[in-house]
Amino acid sequence: MNNGDTEPKKTVISEVLDVLSDHAELLSLEWRYESRQAGRRLAAIGTALILGLTAFLLLQVALVYGLMVAGLNVGWSSLLLAVVYVIAGAIVWQIFGRRDVRAGRPFEATRQQLPESKEWIQKLFS
Secondary structure (H helix, E strand, O other), rough: OOOOOHHHHHHHHHHHHHHHHHHHHHHHHHHHHHHHHHHHHHHHHHHHHHHHHHHHHHHHHHHHHHHHHOOOOOHHHHHHHHHHHHHHHHHHHHHHHHOOHHOOOOOOOHHHHHHHHHHHHHHHHH
16 A cells, blocks of 8 residues: 655655754854854963063163153063063964965855755755
């Protein structure tokens, strides 16, 4: 009595579920990547902010010492240390504060695959 009609439906449903599973896996992978990148950017921003504030404070101390006693070693050494902190902050921001251009836009693969899969599913059921 079985005409075999259930087998093609199982195959179609199985294929649709496989496509949806692939999309979920791709989304999960991209989510983990974007989370890590956001964490790195936040850490870089925090580090650059702390180093920048430290440089500002040291520059202020250096300016005060430099103005109070022109040529005093403490003032010039504070100024030199502040410059080192500014350079370190700029390097940290340059290395870790930007998104890798090779990665493309966030969730790019999902954006490309979703319309194709939607079209494929619509063709499958029409």
